[in-house]
Amino acid sequence: MTSLLNNPEFWQYLSIPVIAALIGWSTNWLAIKMTFYPLEFVGKPPLLGWQGIIPSKARKMAAISVDATISKIGTVQEIFEHIDPKVLGAHIIHTVDPRIEEYVDELMLKEHPTFWENLPASARRMVYERVRKATPQLVDNLVQDVSDNIEDLLDIKGMVIDRLAKDKQLLNRIFLECGDVEFRFIINSGLYFGFLFGLIQMGVWYLYPAPWVLPVFGLLVGWATNWIALNVIFRPLHEHKVGPFRIQGLFLKRQPAVAASFCHIVTHEILTVGNIITAILEGPKGDRARNMVKKHIKPLVDETAGMGKALTQMAFGPAGFATLKNQVGEKAISISQSSFNNPMFEQDRARAVESIMVERMVALSSEQFQDLLRPCFQEDEIKLIMVGAFLGMVAGISQLIFVFGETLL
Numbered sequence: 001m002t003s004l005l006n007n008p009e010f011w012q013y014l015s016i017p018v019i020a021a022l023i024g025w026s027t028n029w030l031a032i033k034m035t036f037y038p039l040e041f042v043g044k045p046p047l048l049g050w051q052g053i054i055p056s057k058a059r060k061m062a063a064i065s066v067d068a069t070i071s072k073i074g075t076v077q078e079i080f081e082h083i084d085p086k087v088l089g090a091h092i093i094h095t096v097d098p099r100i101e102e103y104v105d106e107l108m109l110k111e112h113p114t115f116w117e118n119l120p121a122s123a124r125r126m127v128y129e130r131v132r133k134a135t136p137q138l139v140d141n142l143v144q145d146v147s148d149n150i151e152d153l154l155d156i157k158g159m160v161i162d163r164l165a166k167d168k169q170l171l172n173r174i175f176l177e178c179g180d181v182e183f184r185f186i187i188n189s190g191l192y193f194g195f196l197f198g199l200i201q202m203g204v205w206y207l208y209p210a211p212w213v214l215p216v217f218g219l220l221v222g223w224a225t226n227w228i229a230l231n232v233i234f235r236p237l238h239e240h241k242v243g244p245f246r247i248q249g250l251f252l253k254r255q256p257a258v259a260a261s262f263c264h265i266v267t268h269e270i271l272t273v274g275n276i277i278t279a280i281l282e283g284p285k286g287d288r289a290r291n292m293v294k295k296h297i298k299p300l301v302d303e304t305a306g307m308g309k310a311l312t313q314m315a316f317g318p319a320g321f322a323t324l325k326n327q328v329g330e331k332a333i334s335i336s337q338s339s340f341n342n343p344m345f346e347q348d349r350a351r352a353v354e355s356i357m358v359e360r361m362v363a364l365s366s367e368q369f370q371d372l373l374r375p376c377f378q379e380d381e382i383k384l385i386m387v388g389a390f391l392g393m394v395a396g397i398s399q400l401i402f403v404f405g406e407t408l409l
Contacts, residue, residue, distance in 0.1 A: 017198025024194020222392020
């Protein structure tokens, strides 16, 4: 035994499966890193350099992600209903009510400062109260109108795609958090599969020590460890019973956990109330939404003027009265966007949407569910496998020269 351990040739042969394991681990690790990083292109475009596969095709990957998930687990109307328009209206009123005086003063001092400053305090208080009394019904009408037309006002697919395309770090995080277990398996499996291939390689090298054996096996290890790991994650698609064991793709077995992780990110960081309101007011149908706000809020000026409307119009002039109405509408739009900068409220509404999204995502078929993670490997998968194969071949050549002292010729 001692003579065997002291034999350099023994250690040379033993190094073959060890190095093969390291090749498998390192090429799989590199494949994962190259999938997500760097976020921006590094090098000299278009060929000399690299950008992570996901970030380089951010908009396409975001669209695939939306099509594979959000579009299948909830319509725009359903999502908005779970946010609950009545709760939104109540929140706006709760936010606005304490600042009624501030908002009225701001508008009046901007448009008609002399009139407002000379108005008796009792008259100003009457205006405040009229605004406070009229606002809840107007807000409720507005929110109901938005709810009734939400399918037309909100392009939820475009909203999510734009958000993820602009924030590549967030797009990466969705895939990385949802597939954390699978990515760790891919990396670690390179070690196991590489070692097994290395044992075969060692036997072949012992029986047939041709110079091409180590480079070719290195190439095969770099290629096969990636390929096997990807297939173990997504195959078999459906659960199969083999003796006492139940076999199914690793990612597919974790459907409930992945659904919870994905839906939490989407509802708490993308489909937030604030983001939805912004998308409605600034999206493709933003002009219609803004006009809707003005239509419902402008009557506030008439309500407030009350019996003195004719006198008010005379004091302001027709143009001044119309301008005041428009300014009230613009202020309402501004308030609509700022009212939801409340983390506690947003988290509460996010949880309401999250629960139904998780439930429906768990109910997706295996064919539908795999589309959440599978696309991030399918995009340029051949490039990753080729890089792994090339690095494996380089390691095999190095092993041939530096471990066994051979040459390629």
